[in-house]
Amino acid sequence: MNNKLKNFGFTSNKKIPVDKFLEKVLYQPRVGYYNNRVPFGKDGDFVTSPIISNLFSEILAIWMISTWEKFERPKIFNLVELGPGDGSLTKILIQTFKKFPEFNKSVKIFLYEKSDLLINIQKKKIEKEQIKWIKNYNSIKKGPVIFFGNEFFDAIPIKQFVVNNKKFFEKCYHFNKKGLRETYKKALPSDISVIKSFDILKNQNFVEYPKLGFHELNKIIKKISALSGGILLIDYGYLKPFNGNTLQTVMKNKKIQMNNLHNHIGKADVTYLVNFNLLKEFFKKKNLKVKNIVTQKFFLETMGIIERAKIIEKKMNNQQRKNMFLTLKRLLHKDLMGELFKVIFSYNSKKNSFLGFD
Numbered sequence: 508m509n510n511k512l513k514n515f516g517f518t519s520n521k522k523i524p525v526d527k528f529l530e531k532v533l534y535q536p537r538v539g540y541y542n543n544r545v546p547f548g549k550d551g552d553f554v555t556s557p558i559i560s561n562l563f564s565e566i567l568a569i570w571m572i573s574t575w576e577k578f579e580r581p582k583i584f585n586l587v588e589l590g591p592g593d594g595s596l597t598k599i600l601i602q603t604f605k606k607f608p609e610f611n612k613s614v615k616i617f618l619y620e621k622s623d624l625l626i627n628i629q630k631k632k633i634e635k636e637q638i639k640w641i642k643n644y645n646s647i648k649k650g651p652v653i654f655f656g657n658e659f660f661d662a663i664p665i666k667q668f669v670v671n672n673k674k675f676f677e678k679c680y681h682f683n684k685k686g687l688r689e690t691y692k693k694a695l696p697s698d699i700s701v702i703k704s705f706d707i708l709k710n711q712n713f714v715e716y717p718k719l720g721f722h723e724l725n726k727i728i729k730k731i732s733a734l735s736g737g738i739l740l741i742d743y744g745y746l747k748p749f750n751g752n753t754l755q756t757v758m759k760n761k762k763i764q765m766n767n768l769h770n771h772i773g774k775a776d777v778t779y780l781v782n783f784n785l786l787k788e789f790f791k792k793k794n795l796k797v798k799n800i801v802t803q804k805f806f807l808e809t810m811g812i813i814e815r816a817k818i819i820e821k822k823m824n825n826q827q828r829k830n831m832f833l834t835l836k837r838l839l840h841k842d843l844m845g846e847l848f849k850v851i852f853s854y855n856s857k858k859n860s861f862l863g864f865d
């Protein structure tokens with residue numbers, strides 16, 4: 508085992524469950540992927556919607572304001588961005604909110620970020636007075652709270668299981684002389700019983716269980732249940748049950764093989780596809796309501812992204828106009844992010860009509 512792998516806390520031949528393995532690969536202090544580099548942007552490993560276009564973030568700002576109105580314009584309205592990355596989304600939210608003074612007086616913005624390196628990047632990009640960086644939700648005590656995250660959930664490591672003759676085996680990784688190898692161990696009864704409690708996971712012989720993701724959501728749901736509000740998640744994911752492995756490893760905007768990851772450890776991102784109907788079932792079990800899951804295309808178009816583009820194009824030259832419509836295509840085209848990305852909103856409110864979903 509080389510020193511580089513030891514820096515991640517790995518030891519030879521030790522079986523590590525997929526989620527614990529990924530936690531080290533992505534978030535180990537100093538060396539983990541999200542702690543040693545800024546992964547976003549065209550020179551990075553991947554681009555996300557707020558980095559592709561400010562229109563995405565402006566539309567989310569309008570959605571936040573419309574949601575504040577649905578909650579009858581409370582004097583305190585908390586927004587928590589989950590996993591803000593390089594801070595692009597909140598930067599535009601702040602700019603847009605300034606055009607709506609009454610809303611701007613009520614809104615309190617919190618950023619929930621795990622990577623210290625990214626917190627520093629966010630602090631450089633965003634006006635600090637209006638923002639609080641938090642590691643838990645204790646300081647949110649009053650008023651409705653809306654949590655939101657773009658590509659947050661798919662960055663939280665998952666567990667994987669194979670089911671053979673009704674017996675569950677947890678997928679693990681281990682390093683031997685040949686490199687990174689897959690292996691299995693008997694699953695914990697507590698994990699099996701949670702998996703079996705979900706209708707959507709029944710009859711699968713390969714199961715992806717976002718145990719750490721659910722742990723994050725439980726903390727959020729507790730706040731929403733106490734103060735009212737909701738959670739809006741936008742992610743790359745699927746609706747029909749999928750009986751297989753969705754982990755993918757990305758470096759410099761290209762996929763690489765998982766069993767080659769040790770050669771790029773700390774330099775490649777590992778994500779998975781979000782099972783949106785599992786999220787829906789999870790929220791419902793926790794007594795939250797859930798709107799129809801929609802595609803990113805449906806959400807952004809229903810919220811008026813095309814109309815907004817048509818207004819701002821009037822002030823643009825030909826090249827700017829061309830660039831704007833190219834970026835819009837990336838966000839909206841059905842074979843690109845438009846339909847691959849989905850949007851879910853789960854909430855605790857007497858109101859049931861929220862823009863973007865019907």
Ligand SMILES: C[S@@+](CC[C@H](N)C(=O)[O-])C[C@H]1O[C@@H](n2cnc3c(N)ncnc32)[C@H](O)[C@@H]1O
Pocket residue numbers: 541547555556557558589590591592593619620621622625656657658659662663723
């Ligand atoms: C794929 S990036 C998305 C960044 C940004 N939302 C965007 O769309 O550009 C995932 C973000 O979630 C953060 N993150 C992942 N797990 C987290 C956790 N458990 N708590 C807080 N932040 C987390 C990462 O550090 C990173 O900022």
